[in-house]
Amino acid sequence: MSKSNLLSKRTKQLLSDPLDDNNPITVQVLGICSALAITVQLKPAIVMALSVLVVLSVANVIISLMRKIIPSRIRIIVQLVVVATLVILVDQVLRAFVYDVSKELSVFVGLIITNCIIMGRLEAFGMANGPWDSFMDGLGNSFGYAWILIAVAFFRELLGSGTLFGYPVLESLGIYELGYENNGMMILPPMALITVGVIIWIQRVKNIKLVESK
């Protein structure tokens, strides 16, 4: 592969499409569980997004490299083994370096294996494309997943706990003295669903082509 087409129009599209037009959460509605479960605060949300980024982009490359030798009958099992190995590695790294976040994420790191976005990309893209494109596709989808997670976590932590990354933003602005109270509902999972819903709503207002014809 020559250097000139490393960032060709196609690869750029692989990166940019999942951010908006083909976002894994807001358009394909995949990976909702984790988007609801770990977006109470920003820090775990970002760690989760990074973990998915590592697992998805590396798994996509590995599957892409092996795609010609994987017998199609057992391809799901092969994909699972690759993903599971990577998830265990990520889990161990998290435990070693950010133990508190790892405890907070608890089972959800392990559950990356079942994240539909990962299996979906391996099946739909890694199995049919070269390693460089697969890597770009993995990055693009992870970014698409990440920005939704971070946006949801930003609003939930700010409105629910009045903090950002644990720093008491609202308190330092002196808003509580005006009679403001934290919104307890933002901490509950239903508000994550509603926040994601509002993001989808705004996205469709801005991006008309996502709206289904009647």
Add this chain to the structure above:
Amino acid sequence: MKLVKNILESVKPLFVEGGKLEKMYPAYDAFETFLFVPDHTTKSGSHIRDAVDLKRTMAFVVLSLIPCIIFGIWNIGDQYYSAISAESNFLNSLIFGFWKFLPLLAVSYAVGLSVEFAFAISRGHSVNEGYLVTGMLIPLIMPVDVPLWMLAVSVIFAVVIGKEVFGGTGMNILNPALTARAFLFFAYPSYMSGDKVWVHGAGADGYSGETILGALASNTASWDNLKWNFNDALIGYIPGSVGETSFIAIIIGALILIFSGVGSWRIILSTFLGGYLTALLFNLWGVNFLMSTPAHIHLLIGGFAFGAVFMSTDPVSGSQTNKGKIIYGLLIGFFAIVIRVFNPAYPEGMMLAILLMNVFAPLIDHYIVDASIKKRLKRVN
């Protein structure tokens, strides 16, 4: 009246197509049809327009709420004066309550209608009348001391997420007024439960302003040992949300609704019946004081009666078929009592029961219609 009509006619060219304020037509239309019977005629076919349109129906609901409003206003004052142990007469209580109730009502209407107008103008359809009732119901199901900004936030949430997201009046899954209350209940629980919020001035002089349900849920005294008796609960001399305390006022409202044909007697009756039977059942069990409370008392206290009459009968979010209405009502009564007695954290089970059954109402209707089609098909073959 003629003067008003003339003014409306003279500004009309500004708002119709091609006029300067064309985009504001929904706002103009809302005011015009609010003041005068609309002169709209059918444009195709031979459909007849009934003079009793949505606006007139909503007016009947507001009319039926008047006994609750007046009693609620008086009760705010009465509860306040007994909390500070001061003598008071009827007029004093009424005036005090009025000045407490007015801000709630004003905020509810101002915020809710602003959101409705904004959506109507941006979508280019006429402003829907639904909020006239919702805006009246919301202050009636709030504690008197709820901060006004919280009320405003919950109204915005209810109108935007509870209604406009689904397409506006007539399309909503959940009852908007209860959505507002549920939002406040989960977002700011300390302002929606406990013994300080129901009576203005509670907490001073060690006066406890807890509701009957709150007292029973704390499991320290049985119904017989409470300071309230059957008559208090029936007439409504008890702490609680503004409009929910008086059973008699609610029943007057229910009669207006039933005789005007606006509210469904099937839903109202079956809700009471479902609640009564469930409470009887728990009387047999009776391991906590809420369970052993007499079944008829359960119907008088808390928001049960208000919910049964004004919330579950919402024609949009309730069941549509006649059989469905009965099932829907029975289940609301059942769940309200079940949530009450099993979860002391949510003694007000009525709100959650109605919201739950709002979600199931289309499913109930689906099976009723399906069964009816199958029965008729059998007759054909």
